[in-house]
Amino acid sequence: MGRGKQRRTRFALLIVCEGEQTEKHYFQSFKSDKLHLDVRPYVGQPRQIVLRAESLMARKSYDEVWVVFDLDYDASPGSEQYQEFEKAIKLAKEKGCEVAYTIDAFELWFRLHYERITSSLDRKALYKDLSKRWSINYEKDGKRADFAKAIPQRLSADEAADVMKAIDRAKAMFHKRGGLPLVDRNPITTVHLLVERLLSFQD
Numbered sequence: 001m002g003r004g005k006q007r008r009t010r011f012a013l014l015i016v017c018e019g020e021q022t023e024k025h026y027f028q029s030f031k032s033d034k035l036h037l038d039v040r041p042y043v044g045q046p047r048q049i050v051l052r053a054e055s056l057m058a059r060k061s062y063d064e065v066w067v068v069f070d071l072d073y074d075a076s077p078g079s080e081q082y083q084e085f086e087k088a089i090k091l092a093k094e095k096g097c098e099v100a101y102t103i104d105a106f107e108l109w110f111r112l113h114y115e116r117i118t119s120s121l122d123r124k125a126l127y128k129d130l131s132k133r134w135s136i137n138y139e140k141d142g143k144r145a146d147f148a149k150a151i152p153q154r155l156s157a158d159e160a161a162d163v164m165k166a167i168d169r170a171k172a173m174f175h176k177r178g179g180l181p182l183v184d185r186n187p188i189t190t191v192h193l194l195v196e197r198l199l200s201f202q203d
Contacts, residue, residue, distance in 0.1 A: 010033070010034060010035055010036040011034060011035050011063050011064070011201065012036045012038070012060075012061065012062045012063045012064075013035060013036070013037055013038070013062065013063060013064045013065075013066070013197075013198075014038045014040065014053065014056060014057070014060075014062040014064070014065045014066070015027050015037070015038070015039045015040065015065075015066045015067075015068060015194070016040045016041075016042055016049055016050075016052050016053040016056065016065070016066070016067050017039065017040070017041055017042070017049075017067075017068035017069070018041075018042070018043075018044075018046075018049055018068060018070065018106075019041060019068075019106060019143075020041045020043060020143075021041075021143050021144070021145050021148035022106060022107075022142070022143060022148045023041065023068055023106055024039050024041040024148070025145075025148045025149045025151065025152065026148075026151060026152055027039045027068075027194075027198070029152035029153075030195075030198035030199070030201070030202075032198075032201040032202055032203065033203070034201045034203075035198075035201040037198075038062070040052070040056060045084065045088070046067075046069040046071075046084065046085055046088035046101075047084060047087065047088045047091060049067050049068075049069050049088070050067050050088055050091050050092045050095060050097060053065055053067050053092070053095065053097050054095050054097075057095075057096075064098065064197075065096065065097045065098065066097065066098045066099070066100055066194050066197075067092050067097050067098075067099055067100070068099075068100045068101070068106070068191070068194065069088070069101055069102075070101060070102040070103065070104065070105050070106055071085045071101065071102070071103045071104065071182070072104060072105075072122075072123070079183070082181075082182045082183055085101075085182060086182060098193070098194070098197075099190065100189075100190050100191045100193060100194040101189070101190055101191075102187075102188070102189040102190075102191060103182070103185050103186045103187060103188050104121065104122050104123050104126070104186055104187065105122075105123035105126055106189075106191070107123065107126040107127065107130060107138075107142075108126060108187050108189050109166065109170070109189050109191040109192075109195075110126075110130060110151070110155065111126055111129055111130065112165075112166040112169045112170055112173075112189070113155055113158075113162055113163060113165070113166040114133065114160055114161055115169075116169045116172070117169070117173070117187055120186045120187060121186070121187055124139070127139040127142065130142065133160075134154065163195065163199075166192065166195075167192040167195060167196060170189050170190070170191065170192035171192060173187065173188055173189065174188060174189075174190060174192075
């Protein structure tokens with residue numbers, strides 16, 4: 001009876017993320033007895049991810065819901081993808097979802113564990129950097145399930161990687177670029193907001 005009651009009182013948090021492997025396994029690593037964490041990968045555009053979250057919310061009660069997606073960098077200020085991205089963020093908030101977004105790729109969050117980034121970059125540059133740090137062809141093998149599962153432990157065991165510094169760097173990045181038009185925000189991430197939330201449930 002007591003054990004069942006404990007399960008029911010755990011904080012129920014849903015994460016619907018764009019990545020089938022990397023994001024899923026990273027967020028699943030934040031386990032806690034205080035938290036019922038439901039991570040659902042979904043292949044689709046940001047708006048579709050938000051709608052998927054809405055669908056899951058209609059089936060089950062969650063205390064908090066997050067959507068996680070990124071935007072491929074495009075230097076064209078008139079690009080339709082920026083408008084769609086902004087609409088997806090607005091829709092998520094209207095549906096009661098928190099948003100963790102990144103421009104240009106989720107891997108920016110990993111790199112922030114190692115260093116501060118001040119200049120614009122694309123995912124190929126991120127992949128190249130992680131390939132050197134982790135001795136792997138990240139673009140080719142970084143999305144493999146076995147490698148993705150090992151990333152949280154890799155970051156935890158690496159003395160050069162620091163999640164708290166990554167949070168501080170992401171905050172500084174957002175402070176500098178968060179008020180700019182999307183086309184001028186590269187690089188930026190709000191993944192730190194979700195990570196801080198997950199860490200708050202750690203013993």
